[in-house]
Amino acid sequence: MAEAAVSSASYDVVIIGGGPGGYNAAIRAGQLGLRAACIEMRDTLGGTCLNVGCMPSKALLHASELYEMAGKGFAGLGIEVSPKLNLAQMMDQKSESVTALTKGIEFLFKKNKVDWVRGRGRIAGPGQVEVTAADGAVSTLTAKNIVIATGSEPTPLPGVAFEDGKVVDSTGALSLPAVPKHLIVVGAGIIGLELGSVWRRLGAQVTVVEFLDRISPGMDADLAKAFQRTLTKQGMAFKLGSKVTAARSTKDGVELTVEPAAGGAAETLKGDVVLVAIGRRPYTEGLGLESVGVAPDKRGFLDNDHFRTSADGVWVIGDVTHGPMLAHKAEEDAVAVIELIAGKAGHVDYNLVPSVVYSSPEVAWVGQTEEQLKAAGVAYKVGKFPFSANSRAKINHETDGFAKVLADAATDRILGVHIMGPQAGEMIGEACVAMAFGGSSEDVARICHPHPTRSEAVKQAAMGVEGWTMQA
Numbered sequence: 001m002a003e004a005a006v007s008s009a010s011y012d013v014v015i016i017g018g019g020p021g022g023y024n025a026a027i028r029a030g031q032l033g034l035r036a037a038c039i040e041m042r043d044t045l046g047g048t049c050l051n052v053g054c055m056p057s058k059a060l061l062h063a064s065e066l067y068e069m070a071g072k073g074f075a076g077l078g079i080e081v082s083p084k085l086n087l088a089q090m091m092d093q094k095s096e097s098v099t100a101l102t103k104g105i106e107f108l109f110k111k112n113k114v115d116w117v118r119g120r121g122r123i124a125g126p127g128q129v130e131v132t133a134a135d136g137a138v139s140t141l142t143a144k145n146i147v148i149a150t151g152s153e154p155t156p157l158p159g160v161a162f163e164d165g166k167v168v169d170s171t172g173a174l175s176l177p178a179v180p181k182h183l184i185v186v187g188a189g190i191i192g193l194e195l196g197s198v199w200r201r202l203g204a205q206v207t208v209v210e211f212l213d214r215i216s217p218g219m220d221a222d223l224a225k226a227f228q229r230t231l232t233k234q235g236m237a238f239k240l241g242s243k244v245t246a247a248r249s250t251k252d253g254v255e256l257t258v259e260p261a262a263g264g265a266a267e268t269l270k271g272d273v274v275l276v277a278i279g280r281r282p283y284t285e286g287l288g289l290e291s292v293g294v295a296p297d298k299r300g301f302l303d304n305d306h307f308r309t310s311a312d313g314v315w316v317i318g319d320v321t322h323g324p325m326l327a328h329k330a331e332e333d334a335v336a337v338i339e340l341i342a343g344k345a346g347h348v349d350y351n352l353v354p355s356v357v358y359s360s361p362e363v364a365w366v367g368q369t370e371e372q373l374k375a376a377g378v379a380y381k382v383g384k385f386p387f388s389a390n391s392r393a394k395i396n397h398e399t400d401g402f403a404k405v406l407a408d409a410a411t412d413r414i415l416g417v418h419i420m421g422p423q424a425g426e427m428i429g430e431a432c433v434a435m436a437f438g439g440s441s442e443d444v445a446r447i448c449h450p451h452p453t454r455s456e457a458v459k460q461a462a463m464g465v466e467g468w469t470m471q472a
């Protein structure tokens with residue numbers, strides 16, 4: 001492992017943070033022959049995503065989905081089993097997968113001659129980064145370019161303090177020692193709904209409290225309505241238009257004070273675990289930004305112009321700057337910033353960053369929602385196709401949901417694709433490619449898709465834009 005024992009060393013690029021932004025930037029720098037170091041203060045590489053985000057949550061979503069299917073879905077297929085939950089084993093397999101993934105990044109660092117400098121990085125002035133190791137040893141790296149990739153952290157809820165095992169953030173909810181009887185999730189965003197789904201499938205009663213009068217802000221409203229119906233059918237309860245104003249720890253759990261967002265009488269909700277999932281905020285603690293004259297904006301994000309901060313030679317990528325707080329966005333930022341540093345062209349189109357909720361069925365989308373198009377006064381056409389009319393979905397008894405294609409009324413260019421259905425997250429890739437190539441709905445409609453696959457629903461929705469859907 002190219003783990004550097006540096007007291008002073010000089011680099012073309014020093015990256016602070018070893019998450020999807022930081023590690024991809026470091027690897028790309030190595031590939032382009034730049035001398036690169038990545039500073040990470042965790043014991044493992046991979047950042048939020050690999051350690052306490054995307055990957056452990058998907059491990060639990062996968063296992064809990066199979067558990068629920070085995071209990072409720074298999075019998076109808078003629079498979080009779082009585083599943084028994086072994087939560088410790090479920091958590092162990094999650095941790096093993098995470099370890100394999102983080103070790104994989106170490107291997108890629110070695111392969112691409114990237115130095116991993118363990119410790120907390122602090123910018124000490126132009127071209128200078130000081131690293132404090134866990135044992136207190138301090139070293140200084142000299143860098144022609146500094147890339148800030150320090151990511152984000154859970155946003156706390158005012159009046160509701162985190163408390164081990166009782167009031168938890170997403171990290172705590174990924175490692176609960178037992179299935180809660182009643183889990184209250186505060187926030188109906190992607191993380192809250194995914195982790196709420198995990199624990200509901202494993203046997204918890206789950207209530208989601210959301211300030212807005214809808215779930216999943218950012219999701220097309222049509223899709224969000226259908227999604228909420230599905231989650232409700234699965235047993236999740238929702239309290240929309242409600243705000244949590246206080247929490248009181250009791251002997252067996254937590255009592256939350258919940259008020260209507262628009263004002264009115266408060267009520268008490270009792271749960272044994274509360275998951276606060278109201279969003280994430282950029283993380284720049286102790287980063288020494290003042291030493292290069294960079295200041296975060298009002299919400300704590302670092303501004304950028306093509307990944308350049310206001311300081312010469314200091315760049316920023318990933319969750320800590322603007323754009324969707326997603327791992328694949330951070331990865332695209334990473335490649336672009338290093339290519340710019342290397343004198344190449346680097347660019348990311350944030351309109352083409354897809355979003356996925358890894359629920360069952362999955363929800364995925366890319367581009368504009370109907371609400372955004374209406375607000376922008378864009379004339380558009382809609383093609384929609386239900387999975388209940390898709391032969392593969394039908395045969396697999398996975399008929400919930402639909403695919404929807406939005407296309408410019410004048411040019412037919414695809415403006416947005418929205419899918420709720422089995423493996424929607426895999427299907428959305430096709431829409432991203434079509435849109436990146438400036439594709440029209442007719443392009444997708446006339447491209448041969450394999451039969452029988454769920455992806456035919458996307459083709460049929462594209463055909464629907466011009467009204468020639470055939471399988472409805």
Ligand code: FAD
Pocket residue numbers: 016017018019020021022039040041042046047048049050052053054055057119120121122149150151152170171191283285286287317318319320325326327328329330358
């Ligand atoms: P991070 O991954 O946060 O990495 C930043 C790293 O910098 C951290 O490891 C931190 O320790 C380190 N660091 C910070 N400051 C310093 C310092 N001064 N010195 C040294 N090191 C420092 N995104 C998806 O795209 N798909 C998903 O399915 C998904 N699921 C998620 C599920 C959960 C539960 C959560 C919490 C997040 C999920 N995300 C998902 C979001 C995703 O994890 C983030 O968007 C992504 O990790 C951002 O990458 P990043 O490199 O910008 O920051």
